[in-house]
Every structure is written in structure tokens, then in C-alpha cells.
Amino acid sequence: GETRQTDHRGTTSNSRNSEHLCAVFRQELSPNAGFLTGEEALETSLTTMTNDGEMSDDTFSHDSQDFQENYDTFAIEEASRRSTELKPSVKKALLRFRIKLQDAILGNYIYGRPPTFVYGIDFKGSSEDISIDSMELREDIRDISLWGIPLLPSKGHEGTDVILLKFLQAKDFKVNEAFEMLRKTLKWRKEFKVDKILDEIIASELEGMTYMDSTDRGGHPVCYMIYGAFKDNDLFRKAFGSEEKSKEFLRWRIQIMEKNIQALGFKSGGANSIVQITDLKNSPGPGTKDMRVTSKKAYMLLQENYPELIYKNILVNVPFWYYAYHSVSTRLLTQRMKSKFIFARPSKVTKTLLKFIPPENLPVQYGGLKRENDDEFPPEYPVLETIVNPGCIDSIQVPIPEPGVTVVWDLTVVRLDVSYKEEFVPDDDCSYRIPIQMEKKMSGSVRNSFYISEPGMILLTIDNSTFKKKKVLYRLKIKPTVPMYIQLK
Known part of the structure; x- marks a missing residue:
């Protein structure tokens, strides 16, 4: 383009x-x-x-x-x-x-x-x-x-x-x-009987709160933890409602760490540590003492028994109150352990994560291009980049000289706050422009496609009316397509 x-x-x-x-x-x-x-x-x-x-x-x-x-x-x-x-x-x-x-x-x-x-x-x-x-x-x-x-x-x-x-x-x-x-x-x-922990079923209600997804730029496996699930009072009580429940949560946290380690090869010159991303969006406030105490114990266990196995500990969607809470709960950690923590406010989540994770590996909910169970874009399709200057309109042009193909594209803008539209412009001056997506404010990563029935050009337009530069990341795919009416015939 x-x-x-x-x-x-x-x-x-x-x-x-x-x-x-x-x-x-x-x-x-x-x-x-x-x-x-x-x-x-x-x-x-x-x-x-x-x-x-x-x-x-x-x-x-x-x-x-x-x-x-x-x-x-x-x-x-x-x-x-x-x-x-x-x-x-x-x-x-x-x-x-x-x-x-x-x-x-x-x-x-x-x-x-x-x-x-x-x-x-x-x-x-x-x-x-x-x-x-x-x-x-x-x-x-x-x-x-x-x-x-x-x-x-x-x-x-x-x-x-x-x-x-x-x-x-x-x-x-x-x-x-x-x-x-x-x-x-x-x-x-x-x-602690850690060697048997992988075979145990622990805190089944917490299933789905954590998952592994791809790698960072250095090849480190990336683990996501979603703490916003604890906004549900019933789930919170099941996890921290008693001393026994808190111990079970702690054992679940160790089990997750052991599962993550299974993705490491411990080979010379390899990426032998993980990136931990903790999403605090909608997480409970600072008044949850049981959760605070248990989290502090978890930090200490990881520091004492899993040295240098966490490459970066990135916390995203961090609310203001969490900074004070974190400084108290981690005061006993070593300086080396503290240096691994990185914080990102809601407005800077995508920008922060892209420093460590390539856009093709970053899930769409965090501003990346990776979609679950998606094989549309294999790894050989590169992610391209362009900058939209303040107060400017940037148009990505995709010329298609031959009809009978479908164009597929992914596009995301770091920190959003722009308007976006899509259209097809035929080469024939007598033909009309075809709007694919009417102009609107971007709210996240975009994927769309369009079948080309005549030579022309796909035009993806980003309108940046802010006073800051915007980085646009996108990738394109053109594949031969047989029209549906021919298939039916």
C-alpha cells in the first residue's frame, strides 16, 4: 500500500x-x-x-x-x-x-x-x-x-x-x-508438593482468568491474567472468602506459574523466562484486604522460588489507587524484582505493550492485530507502519489492477482518537466510488474485506485532528476469489 x-x-x-x-x-x-x-x-x-x-x-x-x-x-x-x-x-x-x-x-x-x-x-x-x-x-x-x-x-x-x-x-x-x-x-x-500440582484441579471457578498467548519480541512466552473477573462478588468470595480459600488461590497461582514454565526450553541462548501481563481493568478496589494479603504472599513465593523466571511484569489498565497499594505490597521485594514491574494507564496500554510485543502477536483487545483461532494472516504477512501527523489526513492506497480477487486488511491505530473510513475507487472515471465503511471514530482494531469486480483502488483513510502524531499499523492480503453467483450457477 x-x-x-x-x-x-x-x-x-x-x-x-x-x-x-x-x-x-x-x-x-x-x-x-x-x-x-x-x-x-x-x-x-x-x-x-x-x-x-x-x-x-x-x-x-x-x-x-x-x-x-x-x-x-x-x-x-x-x-x-x-x-x-x-x-x-x-x-x-x-x-x-x-x-x-x-x-x-x-x-x-x-x-x-x-x-x-x-x-x-x-x-x-x-x-x-x-x-x-x-x-x-x-x-x-x-x-x-x-x-x-x-x-x-x-x-x-x-x-x-x-x-x-x-x-x-x-x-x-x-x-x-x-x-x-x-x-x-x-x-x-x-x-508444598509442587511436583504434583500440574495434575490437580484447583479453583475451577478461576478457569479462564489466565491464558498463554504467543511470544514477545525476544521470544519470551506471554501470560495474561485478568483480575477484572474479581469484580463479581460471588467469585471474589470463592477465591478469598476464608483462609482456606486464600490458600487455595495461592496454590492456584503457583500452578499457573508451573504451567507457564512448561513453555520454556531452558536452552543456552534461548528465551528462558516469561512476560507476565496483568490486566487490572474493573478489578476490586484497595479495600479488599484478603486479596491484598494473598497477592503479597504470592509475590514473595515467586521471588524466593522462581528466580529470574519473569522477564517483565507488565500491569495494564492500572487505576490511580493501585500505585499506593503496589508500593506497600511489594516493599519486601528485592530491587531486582521491583525493576521488572511496568505500569500502563488505560490510555497507554497499546503503546506500552507494543514496546515488548509485536502487533501480530498482541491480541486485538489490547490494540494489536491477533485474533483468537484466526488463520487469515500467516506469519509471512508483514505488518506495515505509517505515521499520521497532527492535523493531517493519511490515506493508505491499495491498487488492484486485476478483478476477481478479494482484499483483506487489518488495521489499528496506537492510542486511537482518530476518524476512519474505507472506500473503493474504480479506475474507470464513469464508475462511482463505493463506500465500504462510512467515516466514524475508531474504537479498536479493524478487519474488513472487499471483493474487486473491476480494476481500482482500496482507500483506507485516517483523519487525525489531534495535536499528536498517530502510529498506524496494518497488513494486507489479496486472494483469488470465485464470486458466489458463479458458485451457485
């Missing part, structure tokens, strides 16, 4: 270090080699590196600029790439974490039990005193996994490092704190 605009008024060192560190770690955790304890392995690797003159322990100081650069949002995503692409400071933290975790799993103290024996050596007696029950427990722990990914580093699964990096990032790459966080997460999952 073409556009026409008129004015209303008529006018190399780090690479070697990284490869060396990987080689040392592969040798230490080789299944065919004798296992070292974590401290022995770490001491060996660091001593070797220092003796080679390549590195010293000072290289990996947490106060160094090299280490601090890994704290931004981009680094959180990029740090899940292959270990050879990590900076030396991050790689050392990951090495320490892997060795510490290997010790804890093989030593049977990952859940917090005291390390009475490690690698078959009983520190309270001889190795012959190890019971059969303990050996069976050891075998079970060797197969321990998180979100379907084995945690034992020596198994060599690529997703293991992706998960460990998430715990490291949540704790600013402090290995001991990351290890304790992982251990508490595993213990909580056993107590």
Missing part, C-alpha cells in the same frame, strides 16, 4: 581464561574420573590458573567493574548462553556453584541434612557402616531435577547451567547465597 498525506489547512585474553576454566571443570566433573570434594576441586582449579599466570583471584572480585556489568537486564538474558561466552567473573561464580551443588547432591545434604558422608565416606564411622536405606536415598538424590532439568552438574545437561545462572543472578552472583536459595526452593517444593 502507498500513503498520501494532506493538511487540514491545505499546508583475546579473556577467551583463553574462559576456555582454560571450562577444561579444568570438565576434568574435575568427568564421570570417569575420581570425584574431588568441592573445596579440593575449586582449590585445584584456582591454583592452576594462578600458576599459569593467566588469572588471579583478584580478577574475579565482586567489586570489579567487569562483574558489575553483568547486572543489567540484557545480561540476565545473555548470561544463559553457552559458558564459553560468559565473562570470567561470572564463569568463576558458576564453577563454584556447580562444585558446591555436586558435593551437596552426591553427599546427600541438598535438603539440609548434615553431611554425614560424602562420596561413600562415612564421617561418623567407616564406609562399611553406610546403610542400604542411605544408598537408596543417594541414588534418588542423584536424579534430582528442577522444572524437568537434572541438577547434578556432572550429567552434562545444558539446562543445568541455565537454571543455576538464574539463582546466581537473583543473588548478585554470591555463590553461598544462591546455593542456600536453591536448597530452600527444593525443600519448599517438597513441602
Whole structure:
């Protein structure tokens, strides 16, 4: 399509270090080699590196600029790439974490039990005193996994490092704190029986309040939660009417998170976190104490047990009262967790979401072009863009030189507040213009079609009488069509 605009008024060192560190770690955790304890392995690797003159322990100081650069949002995503692409400071933290975790799993103290024996050596007696029950427990722990990914580093699964990096990032790459966080997460999952939660039917009345729909610009799965459903008093009482109901809601929220995680591959270099969009349109006001308390507990559980699994937490249709409520309910969250929140008032929902989600993936109710169960526009049809300047009329022209086809189009205007009309203009001067859609104020995304019976042009006109520029997003499709009267004949 073409556009026409008129004015209303008529006018190399780090690479070697990284490869060396990987080689040392592969040798230490080789299944065919004798296992070292974590401290022995770490001491060996660091001593070797220092003796080679390549590195010293000072290289990996947490106060160094090299280490601090890994704290931004981009680094959180990029740090899940292959270990050879990590900076030396991050790689050392990951090495320490892997060795510490290997010790804890093989030593049977990952859940917090005291390390009475490690690698078959009983520190309270001889190795012959190890019971059969303990050996069976050891075998079970060797197969321990998180979100379907084995945690034992020596198994060599690529997703293991992706998960460990998430715990490291949540704790600013402090290995001991990351290890304790992982251990508490595993213990909580056993107590909360999270591994069985996907098979449960929880709060069936809340079905439809949340759904997954496509991905953002970076490939992150997008989950939508519709809190406006709680405007229904009966539904609100079913969800928060008692302490038991609030606990059930909390368990439902964890189940939703676990379902969302199923869409993640935990692959090196992949999008290993989700975008959470919470729609607060028509949601209950600040006086709902039960909902406020339960939401606060949910935030804390997600922070403590699902580190770096939420890429962005976008709240849309945010009422004024929510800002004060949010600042109180999230005051115990870490700064890293708080930085993931993005707020959009009703007038800026589409503009905000399009920063993260391409228009072909954004549902029409949020100003995008995606329709439910729709296969009219496959991914190969690009979304085009034009700008309508303040006080101007912009016309998208679609010339059709041959008849016998149907033109289909999608169109949306960011922040609306414009008038819009559609018409067909024949090439024959003796023919009349055919109005397809009379001019009216736009209220949302538009889809329409028109059968071409003679050569001409589809004209889509946007009248911007405001004082701000308007972005128009649209896509077109032309398909051969047999007229209905011929089919009937």
C-alpha cells in the first residue's frame, strides 16, 4: 500500500581464561574420573590458573567493574548462553556453584541434612557402616531435577547451567547465597508438593482468568491474567472468602506459574523466562484486604522460588489507587524484582505493550492485530507502519489492477482518537466510488474485506485532528476469489 498525506489547512585474553576454566571443570566433573570434594576441586582449579599466570583471584572480585556489568537486564538474558561466552567473573561464580551443588547432591545434604558422608565416606564411622536405606536415598538424590532439568552438574545437561545462572543472578552472583536459595526452593517444593500440582484441579471457578498467548519480541512466552473477573462478588468470595480459600488461590497461582514454565526450553541462548501481563481493568478496589494479603504472599513465593523466571511484569489498565497499594505490597521485594514491574494507564496500554510485543502477536483487545483461532494472516504477512501527523489526513492506497480477487486488511491505530473510513475507487472515471465503511471514530482494531469486480483502488483513510502524531499499523492480503453467483450457477 502507498500513503498520501494532506493538511487540514491545505499546508583475546579473556577467551583463553574462559576456555582454560571450562577444561579444568570438565576434568574435575568427568564421570570417569575420581570425584574431588568441592573445596579440593575449586582449590585445584584456582591454583592452576594462578600458576599459569593467566588469572588471579583478584580478577574475579565482586567489586570489579567487569562483574558489575553483568547486572543489567540484557545480561540476565545473555548470561544463559553457552559458558564459553560468559565473562570470567561470572564463569568463576558458576564453577563454584556447580562444585558446591555436586558435593551437596552426591553427599546427600541438598535438603539440609548434615553431611554425614560424602562420596561413600562415612564421617561418623567407616564406609562399611553406610546403610542400604542411605544408598537408596543417594541414588534418588542423584536424579534430582528442577522444572524437568537434572541438577547434578556432572550429567552434562545444558539446562543445568541455565537454571543455576538464574539463582546466581537473583543473588548478585554470591555463590553461598544462591546455593542456600536453591536448597530452600527444593525443600519448599517438597513441602508444598509442587511436583504434583500440574495434575490437580484447583479453583475451577478461576478457569479462564489466565491464558498463554504467543511470544514477545525476544521470544519470551506471554501470560495474561485478568483480575477484572474479581469484580463479581460471588467469585471474589470463592477465591478469598476464608483462609482456606486464600490458600487455595495461592496454590492456584503457583500452578499457573508451573504451567507457564512448561513453555520454556531452558536452552543456552534461548528465551528462558516469561512476560507476565496483568490486566487490572474493573478489578476490586484497595479495600479488599484478603486479596491484598494473598497477592503479597504470592509475590514473595515467586521471588524466593522462581528466580529470574519473569522477564517483565507488565500491569495494564492500572487505576490511580493501585500505585499506593503496589508500593506497600511489594516493599519486601528485592530491587531486582521491583525493576521488572511496568505500569500502563488505560490510555497507554497499546503503546506500552507494543514496546515488548509485536502487533501480530498482541491480541486485538489490547490494540494489536491477533485474533483468537484466526488463520487469515500467516506469519509471512508483514505488518506495515505509517505515521499520521497532527492535523493531517493519511490515506493508505491499495491498487488492484486485476478483478476477481478479494482484499483483506487489518488495521489499528496506537492510542486511537482518530476518524476512519474505507472506500473503493474504480479506475474507470464513469464508475462511482463505493463506500465500504462510512467515516466514524475508531474504537479498536479493524478487519474488513472487499471483493474487486473491476480494476481500482482500496482507500483506507485516517483523519487525525489531534495535536499528536498517530502510529498506524496494518497488513494486507489479496486472494483469488470465485464470486458466489458463479458458485451457485
